[in-house]
Amino acid sequence: MTRRIAGTLVVALAVLAGGARSAGAQLADNLGALTGENSRKYLGPLPDALSGTMNAAIFTSGKVPRAGLEFSIGIKAMGVAFADEDRRFTPTDPPGFTSVPPIQQVPTVVGGTTAVSQSGQGGATQYYPGGFDIGEFLFAAPQLTIGSLMGTRAVLRWASGSFGSDNLIDKVSLFGIGAQHSISQYMPAAPVDLALGVFYQSFELNDSLLDTKAFHVDVTASRSFPILQPYAAIGFDTFKMDAAYEDTGTGTSISVDFDRKTNVHLTAGVLARLAFATIHAEGNIAATNGLAVGLSFGR
Amino acid sequence: MRHFRYLPHLALAAALGVANGGCVLIPDIEDRIVELAVGGTTVVGFATSGSGSSIDETNTVNILEGLNIAQILADNGIDVSDVTDIALAGLEYRITVPDPEATRQIVDGAVTIRRGADPELTLISGFNAGAGAVTGWQVAPLDPGGLAVALINDILNTIRTELPLSPPPDVTTITYHVTGGTTPAAVPHNFTWELKVKLTITGTVKVKVLT
Numbered sequence: 001m002t003r004r005i006a007g008t009l010v011v012a013l014a015v016l017a018g019g020a021r022s023a024g025a026q027l028a029d030n031l032g033a034l035t036g037e038n039s040r041k042y043l044g045p046l047p048d049a050l051s052g053t054m055n056a057a058i059f060t061s062g063k064v065p066r067a068g069l070e071f072s073i074g075i076k077a078m079g080v081a082f083a084d085e086d087r088r089f090t091p092t093d094p095p096g097f098t099s100v101p102p103i104q105q106v107p108t109v110v111g112g113t114t115a116v117s118q119s120g121q122g123g124a125t126q127y128y129p130g131g132f133d134i135g136e137f138l139f140a141a142p143q144l145t146i147g148s149l150m151g152t153r154a155v156l157r158w159a160s161g162s163f164g165s166d167n168l169i170d171k172v173s174l175f176g177i178g179a180q181h182s183i184s185q186y187m188p189a190a191p192v193d194l195a196l197g198v199f200y201q202s203f204e205l206n207d208s209l210l211d212t213k214a215f216h217v218d219v220t221a222s223r224s225f226p227i228l229q230p231y232a233a234i235g236f237d238t239f240k241m242d243a244a245y246e247d248t249g250t251g252t253s254i255s256v257d258f259d260r261k262t263n264v265h266l267t268a269g270v271l272a273r274l275a276f277a278t279i280h281a282e283g284n285i286a287a288t289n290g291l292a293v294g295l296s297f298g299r
Numbered sequence: 300m301r302h303f304r305y306l307p308h309l310a311l312a313a314a315l316g317v318a319n320g321g322c323v324l325i326p327d328i329e330d331r332i333v334e335l336a337v338g339g340t341t342v343v344g345f346a347t348s349g350s351g352s353s354i355d356e357t358n359t360v361n362i363l364e365g366l367n368i369a370q371i372l373a374d375n376g377i378d379v380s381d382v383t384d385i386a387l388a389g390l391e392y393r394i395t396v397p398d399p400e401a402t403r404q405i406v407d408g409a410v411t412i413r414r415g416a417d418p419e420l421t422l423i424s425g426f427n428a429g430a431g432a433v434t435g436w437q438v439a440p441l442d443p444g445g446l447a448v449a450l451i452n453d454i455l456n457t458i459r460t461e462l463p464l465s466p467p468p469d470v471t472t473i474t475y476h477v478t479g480g481t482t483p484a485a486v487p488h489n490f491t492w493e494l495k496v497k498l499t500i501t502g503t504v505k506v507k508v509l510t
Contacts, residue, residue, distance in 0.1 A: 033336040033499070096389040096438040096497065115334035115501040117386075122441020123448030125386035127336035127501040247338065 031209075031245045033129055037092045039256045042129075043243060045086040045110050045137075046210075047258050051239035052288035053078035053139035054176075054201050055216040058155060060271050060280045060294065061231055062222040063193035064182035070147040072278065074296025076157075077140040080288040087111035087131070091118065097126050107131035137288075141174055143296070151182035155199060176201035176214075183219070192221045197235075208244040215239075218265060227274070233267040237286055263287045331506050338388065339371035339498040344395070346491045347430075347477070352484035354405070359474045363465055368458050371498065379462045382502040385455040387448050389497045390423065390439040394430050396491035401431040403488055408479030412447050414454070415469060419476060422447035426479060430490045439494065455498070 031039050057076040088105040098121040106116040111131035118126045147153025157176030178199030184190045201214040218235025243256040269282025269292075280294045343365045347354060372379050397403070408426035411419040421442040428437065441448060454473070457466050465471070481488050 033338050094388075096391055113331055113333045115336045115383075117384075117501075120389070122443055123387075123445020123452075124389050124441055125452070125499055126388050127384070127386070127499040129336040129501075130334040132333060132506070133331060 031243065033127070035092065035094045035247075036254050036256050038089075038094070038128070039243060039245070039254065040258065041089040041091065042108055042131075043210075043241075043256070043258075044089060045082055045108050047212075047239055047241045047261055048287040049080050049082070049137035050139070050203070050212055050241065051214060051237050051261060051263070052080045052284065052286045052290050053137060053292075054141075054203065054212070054214045055199075055237040055239070055265060055286060056267070056284045056290060057280070057282060057292035057294050058143070058157075058176075058178065058199045058216060059180050059195065059197040059218060059220045059233060060222075060269060060282065061193070061229060062182075062184065062195040062220040062233075063224060063229070064151050064153050064180055064185075064195045065148040066151045066182065066185055067148055070145065070153060070299055072145045072296045072298035074143055074278070074294055074298075075140060076143050076292060076294040077138065078284075078290060078292040079136050079138045080290030081136050082110050082134065091126075091128055093120075094126065097121075097124060099126070104128075110134040110137070137290075141176070143176075143294070145296075145298075148182075151185045152179055154179050155197075157201060171206055172204070174201065174203045178216075180220070192223045195220050197233075208242075210241065210243050212239065212241045216265065218267070220267075222271070227272055229271040229273065231267075231269055231271060231282075233265070235265045235267075236262060237265045238262045239287065261287060332503050333506050334383070334501055334503050335377075336499060336501045337377065339368075339374070339500055341366045341371070341496050341498075343494045343496065344491065345477070345494065346396075348487070348489040350487040352480055352482065354408070354477060354479045354481055354488070356477045357474060359472060361468055362454055362471045362473060363458065363468075366458075366496065368455065369462055372462075372500070377500065377502050379459065381504065382459055382500060385459050385498055385500050386452050387455070387496065388499040390441060391436040391495040391497065392428070392439045392492055393436050393495075394428075394432065394434045394490060394492050397432045398430045398488050398490040400483060400486045400488070402483060403429065403431040403486075403490065404482045405430055406480040406482060408477070409442075411476045411478075412450065412473045413476075414450060414473050420444075420447035420450055422451075422475075430481075430488070430492070436495060 034042055056078040087108055088111050089108055091106050093099050099118050100121055104116050104118045106128035107130050109131050113130040113133045115130045116128045120126055141157045142159055144156040145153055155178045160173040162171050176199060180195045180197035183194040183196055196219050199216045203212045215238045218233040220231055220233040222229050222231035238260060240260045241258045245254055247254055263286055265286040267282050267284050269280055271280035278296045282292050284290050405428045409421060410423040411421050413419045423439050424442040425440050454471055457470055
């Protein structure tokens with residue numbers, strides 16, 4: 001059967017690359033075989049992974065000029081690795097099906113690609129879909145920074161794409177907005193530059209297949225050297241994800257609300273201002289620990 | 300400003316190029332054969348009428364008359380050549396036209412099936428339900444033996460392997476036999492019910508995944 005690029009993890013990249021159609025269509029198909037509770041378990045690894053990546057690499061410096069024109073545009077790429085326990089779950093029996101031992105562990109969205117058969121009472125069978133066998137989660141986003149006014153700069157992320165109504169995934173959108181305000185302007189003697197940042201993001205697949213909202217706040221400290229600028233940040237993230245899809249068996253709509261997650265977010269990284277561009281790399285301890293890199297142009 | 304339209308793409312390409320060394324952040328597009336699972340249902344209607352304290356009805360049906368597997372696969376966007384198995388996931392029933400007697404009950408009902416001259420295999424047993432009012436879908440208890448379900452699974456997969464053609468009618472024709480007690484016995488019974496056949500289907504798809 002004809003299938004398209006799969007996996008929500010690649011959506012932002014796919015949008016930027018402009019070449020992918022219908023990312024996540026396979027995900028919708030797989031969800032359609034699952035009850036709401038099992039969908040929550042199937043997608044279980046995603047909230048932490050999305051939170052850990054979407055909330056990374058937003059602020060990479062504590063130095064915010066009090067005033068003056070500052071403009072940069074670039075791309076941020078964030079990744080986290082999945083643990084073995086993220087790859088499988090124990091399903092909840094769907095209505096009307098009573099499993100009999102041995103009870104099978106079945107793949108999550110990042111687990112093995114083979115569907116798993118669970119035997120049920122009376123000889124019934126329930127198949128659970130395979131995952132996409134993904135070891136790492138990648139998320140990329142374009143980011144625009146504009147400043148400064150009264151020691152404050154604005155930060156934007158935005159990406160969207162439409163793939164046509166004949167696709168199960170016909171729309172992808174990412175929007176983020178926030179600001180960073182200099183604290184060190186009030187503390188001239190501080191040995192490092194300090195800034196308080198807040199950032200809100202919304203990421204949607206097909207308007208509602210996956211609907212995520214992320215909020216990040218941190219205090220970033222950095223110190224400037226001729227080329228390098230090491231930085232560190234402490235903050236917290238909140239993340240909310242909901243999913244909605246159609247049950248392929250009954251045609252009914254199913255909504256799955258995931259609990260809102262809040263976690264501390266620690267960052268350490270280094271930024272290098274080169275002649276033509278600025279690059280940075282950082283490590284994050286957050287909902288899921290990960291790495292991020294960025295490349296931007298402008299000042 | 301025109302030049303800035305291309306900067307995100309340029310930045311992405313540069314980032315991917317610089318990082319093309321096997322690092323965790325380096326996307327690599329790989330083909331994956333993923334086995335999906337979808338559900339499918341078909342609904343069969345029955346009219347039950349008679350008198351006395353028992354129900355005993357026998358009928359012969361061709362499963363293909365009520366079960367369009369090709370349509371179920373098409374509805375789920377599955378090419379039949381990629382399907383690896385179809386199996387019965389469960390049965391549900393509901394009363395669609397209630398018995399005139401509001402207290403009508405079916406007691407210890409059973410449904411058996413057989414193909415051709417083979418012995419009857421119990422599909423549903425220990426079935427107790429009210430038939431005096433319209434109901435939503437209720438779980439029909441499959442017989443623990445599971446032999447009838449095995450027969451249905453065999454028929455389903457025979458149909459699957461023959462698609463887009465159909466197997467010979469003798470392969471897909473079964474005789475079902477509905478039995479059970481009913482109360483009140485003094486009042487004739489007459490109600491209509493439906494049986495929902497829930498299928499679980501698995502098949503492979505080829506997808507591209509960034510890893």
